[in-house]
Amino acid sequence: MSIIKGGSFIIENITPDQVFTPEDFTEEHRMIAKTTADFTEGEVAPLVEELEQQKEGLIRGLMQKAGELGLLGADVAEKYDGGELGKVGSSLITENTVKGGAFTVAHAAHTGIGTLPIVFFGTEAQKQKYLPGLATGELIASYCLTEPSSGSDALGAKTKAVLSADGKYYILNGTKQFITNAGFADVFIVYAKVDGEHFTAFIVDRDTPGLSLGPEEKKMGIKGSSTRPVILEDARVPVENVLGEIGKGHVVAFNILNIGRYKLGAACIGSSKYALEVSIQYALERKQFGRPIADFGMIRSKLAKMATRIYVGESMVYRNAGLLDDILSGIDQSSADAGRQAAKGIEEYAIECSINKVFASEVLDFVTDEAVQIYGGYGFIQEYPVERMYRDSRINRIFEGTNEINRLIIPSTLLRKGMKGELPLLAAAQKVMGDVLAAAQPVDEGLPLGLEKSLVDRAKKIALLFAGVAAQKLGNKLAEEQEILGNLADAIIEIFAMESVVLRTEKALAREGDRAQVKAKMARLYCYEAFQRVESLARETLAAVEQGDTLRTQLSAVKKLARVNPVNTIGLQRDIADRVIADGRYNF
Amino acid sequence: MKILVLMKQTFDTETKISLDANGKIDEAGVNFVVNPYCEFAVEEALRIKERLGAGEVTVLSVGPERAETSIRQCLAMGADKGVLVNTGGLEGGDEFTTAQIVAKAIEKVEYDIILAGFQAVDDGSAQVAPRVAELLGIPQVTVITKLELEDGKAIATREIDDGVEIIEVALPAIFTAQQGLAEPRYPSMKGIMQAKKKPMERYSLADLGLDAGLVGTDGAKVKIVELSLPTPRKGGKIVEGEPAEAAQKVVQLLRSEAKVI
Numbered sequence: 001m002s003i004i005k006g007g008s009f010i011i012e013n014i015t016p017d018q019v020f021t022p023e024d025f026t027e028e029h030r031m032i033a034k035t036t037a038d039f040t041e042g043e044v045a046p047l048v049e050e051l052e053q054q055k056e057g058l059i060r061g062l063m064q065k066a067g068e069l070g071l072l073g074a075d076v077a078e079k080y081d082g083g084e085l086g087k088v089g090s091s092l093i094t095e096n097t098v099k100g101g102a103f104t105v106a107h108a109a110h111t112g113i114g115t116l117p118i119v120f121f122g123t124e125a126q127k128q129k130y131l132p133g134l135a136t137g138e139l140i141a142s143y144c145l146t147e148p149s150s151g152s153d154a155l156g157a158k159t160k161a162v163l164s165a166d167g168k169y170y171i172l173n174g175t176k177q178f179i180t181n182a183g184f185a186d187v188f189i190v191y192a193k194v195d196g197e198h199f200t201a202f203i204v205d206r207d208t209p210g211l212s213l214g215p216e217e218k219k220m221g222i223k224g225s226s227t228r229p230v231i232l233e234d235a236r237v238p239v240e241n242v243l244g245e246i247g248k249g250h251v252v253a254f255n256i257l258n259i260g261r262y263k264l265g266a267a268c269i270g271s272s273k274y275a276l277e278v279s280i281q282y283a284l285e286r287k288q289f290g291r292p293i294a295d296f297g298m299i300r301s302k303l304a305k306m307a308t309r310i311y312v313g314e315s316m317v318y319r320n321a322g323l324l325d326d327i328l329s330g331i332d333q334s335s336a337d338a339g340r341q342a343a344k345g346i347e348e349y350a351i352e353c354s355i356n357k358v359f360a361s362e363v364l365d366f367v368t369d370e371a372v373q374i375y376g377g378y379g380f381i382q383e384y385p386v387e388r389m390y391r392d393s394r395i396n397r398i399f400e401g402t403n404e405i406n407r408l409i410i411p412s413t414l415l416r417k418g419m420k421g422e423l424p425l426l427a428a429a430q431k432v433m434g435d436v437l438a439a440a441q442p443v444d445e446g447l448p449l450g451l452e453k454s455l456v457d458r459a460k461k462i463a464l465l466f467a468g469v470a471a472q473k474l475g476n477k478l479a480e481e482q483e484i485l486g487n488l489a490d491a492i493i494e495i496f497a498m499e500s501v502v503l504r505t506e507k508a509l510a511r512e513g514d515r516a517q518v519k520a521k522m523a524r525l526y527c528y529e530a531f532q533r534v535e536s537l538a539r540e541t542l543a544a545v546e547q548g549d550t551l552r553t554q555l556s557a558v559k560k561l562a563r564v565n566p567v568n569t570i571g572l573q574r575d576i577a578d579r580v581i582a583d584g585r586y587n588f
Numbered sequence: 589m590k591i592l593v594l595m596k597q598t599f600d601t602e603t604k605i606s607l608d609a610n611g612k613i614d615e616a617g618v619n620f621v622v623n624p625y626c627e628f629a630v631e632e633a634l635r636i637k638e639r640l641g642a643g644e645v646t647v648l649s650v651g652p653e654r655a656e657t658s659i660r661q662c663l664a665m666g667a668d669k670g671v672l673v674n675t676g677g678l679e680g681g682d683e684f685t686t687a688q689i690v691a692k693a694i695e696k697v698e699y700d701i702i703l704a705g706f707q708a709v710d711d712g713s714a715q716v717a718p719r720v721a722e723l724l725g726i727p728q729v730t731v732i733t734k735l736e737l738e739d740g741k742a743i744a745t746r747e748i749d750d751g752v753e754i755i756e757v758a759l760p761a762i763f764t765a766q767q768g769l770a771e772p773r774y775p776s777m778k779g780i781m782q783a784k785k786k787p788m789e790r791y792s793l794a795d796l797g798l799d800a801g802l803v804g805t806d807g808a809k810v811k812i813v814e815l816s817l818p819t820p821r822k823g824g825k826i827v828e829g830e831p832a833e834a835a836q837k838v839v840q841l842l843r844s845e846a847k848v849i
Contacts, residue, residue, distance in 0.1 A: 032780055083781065
């Protein structure tokens with residue numbers, strides 16, 4: 001199987017068989033999802049209230065139970081007692097833990113950013129020492145990057161490491177802030193600068209002399225998860241606990257965040273499905289004016305939009321998981337640097353990982369916000385589940401790289417790939433300029449997804465056009481123009497979203513026939529609206545970097561590309577709502 | 589010890605049943621699961637094997653191709669082997685035909701004891717396992733909540749009205765599981781990944797030497813004339829006012845409107 005280049009979607013079109021979609025889930029995938037959901041609903045969900053109170057030992061015990069079932073070892077190799085379930089399998093586990101409240105956060109932090117640094121960058125000895133325990137839940141991991149004065153600017157960390165006189169230990173000093181799982185973790189992945197200069201990752205055991213914990217933070221949401229400062233005062237860390245190379249901590253940190261981001265995407269989509277489910281149930285039960293509120297158009301429209309965005313997000317998350325599985329399957333697991341090769345492979349999809357993080361966390365915010373609205377006054381009351389979901393959602397746009405940082409990563413990584421010649425961006429942008437002057441391609445709306453495919457194609461052209469103008473006009477100054485980069489990021493995100501949903505729907509129509517009609521309606525609704533957002537991003541950006549006749553010419557080119565027959569989106573929403581309400585949950 | 593479990597695949601209990609244009613149950617978009625009572629039987633079988641430290645658990649199911657996914661689910665829980673009798677289009681049978689098929693298929697399987705769910709959550713007839721016992725000519729104890737094995741015999745506790753009945757029976761015998769027998773385990777990730785590699789025997793009705801006329805709708809003793817969904821409940825009526833006055837009004841309504849008194 002040929003490997004698809006990260007970011008290439010912006011200039012190339014691919015076919016449905018080149019993407020993984022939920023329609024491709026195997027029997028094992030379904031069983032993994034079901035077992036995780038059954039476990040969470042049966043063992044964790046009944047304790048959500050106690051978890052919120054951070055009852056001593058509770059999460060730890062549940063993590064151990066999850067470990068016994070293999071729910072912690074999806075990303076760990078079999079020889080270290082893991083399950084090697086692939087990224088699709090691992091995403092399904094993450095997605096299906098969401099009814100577990102704080103457990104979900106502990107699970108994601110442990111299996112993702114906690115365990116993966118050792119999976120990818122550990123030496124054989126480190127892997128043998130830590131991975132079996134981490135995979136089975138005997139050991140719980142925690143990731144310590146952020147500091148009081150360095151969040152987004154992670155490399156600005158002040159924690160310092162100095163080699164001891166006998167050369168056996170690094171002496172660490174500093175404070176790490178907002179550390180998830182800190183309260184009950186055994187293993188801390190700590191970043192510190194050797195001699196105040198060389199950013200390096202360390203594995204620090206809980207019982208290391210000099211390691212202590214600050215008090216629990218009082219948080220807005222995910223209250224049940226443990227979030228504490230980790231304080232290092234002359235903490236003596238054996239030299240064999242250096243993770244990766246001295247001075248290469250950033251390689252560990254950023255690669256791990258890539259995976260953390262895609263995993264967060266899966267968690268957000270899972271949580272969104274849950275919020276939609278309770279919203280439908282409530283809308284059916286709650287009566288006003290003598291009718292269930294699920295009868296009312298504005299409520300139905302909300303449910304349709306929620307389901308549509310979830311469908312799009314889900315298409316993106318599993319497309320990304322499929323990309324990662326494809327590139328990782330080419331790696332010989334028995335080779336000594338298998339972990340590093342894997343990290344390198346994942347880095348290839350840094351753009352896609354960031355896109356997923358931003359999109360899915362914003363889907364969840366949208367969905368939980370509408371869920372509260374559907375619940376009305378009751379949504380504001382703690383007795384009802386959406387009050388917590390709304391608060392818990394908010395952190396997702398902040399941690400694992402704020403959405404702003406991720407929005408910067410998307411265009412800058414893409415431009416870097418263009419500069420390095422990995423992606424022929426410049427040629428593509430120039431070709432678009434030429435194409436626009438030629439006659440427009442007729443859209444065949446009679447074909448299934450004919451309109452949607454044309455919209456994806458033209459959204460790419462519009463984005464290349466305004467990106468090309470911005471890059472040409474601003475040159476090196478582009479890096480400083482964050483608003484422009486943000487617009488570029490938003491257009492790229494929309495394009496990945498539109499294309500993912502179209503490719504998935506094309507596959508679904510071929511396999512499921514009539515039953516996929518509602519999927520096609522969701523694809524149309526999303527693409528039509530997203531296309532207009534891309535157009536408006538182009539207009540705003542061009543107006544900021546150009547003026548006069550050149551601007552007018554460019555805007556008319558955009559206008560030409562953006563010509564589209566009107567779509568009855570209200571009609572689409574009504575049909576989508578019918579199905580979602582009949583199913584009583586997200587069932588696509 | 590060779591333990592055979594009879595398992596039926598059913599609709600997920602949360603499924604909303606709807607009828608298609610032909611008045612048949614619409615299976616599109618439905619999740620299929622191991623019948624929950626059969627899951628108790630599988631769990632008990634696994635526990636017997638674990639207690640004895642040896643043995644083999646075989647799960648047998650009769651149904652269309654999709655039933656395989658539920659057999660795999662049992663294999664993921666820890667069963668050793670699956671047997672699928674694929675009814676391939678001849679699904680419209682009843683308890684009588686299914687029992688014939690199961691009894692015939694059991695000729696291909698070695699067993700010392702047979703376990704099954706006491707009923708399926710879909711049609712709820714609770715007949716197949718007892719019929720199979722009759723066809724095989726072995727004892728049966730239904731609706732059990734406890735099972736102890738000794739040399740060549742079993743002591744089963746079964747639920748009866750106002751109490752329990754404890755029955756000693758010679759093996760081989762069939763036991764049907766009630767809730768409480770054994771809380772099913774979650775399949776582990778390792779179990780799930782191994783399930784596909786475990787042996788699965790497949791038989792068509794022809795392989796078992798069964799005549800198509802004796803199975804499916806043609807062989808069934810029960811004919812389904814029509815399926816209909818329960819009529820939705822109409823909203824109630826709240827009679828307001830002082831208790832004495834309201835009671836009077838209720839009586840009046842019961843007489844004149846509902847016509848029940």
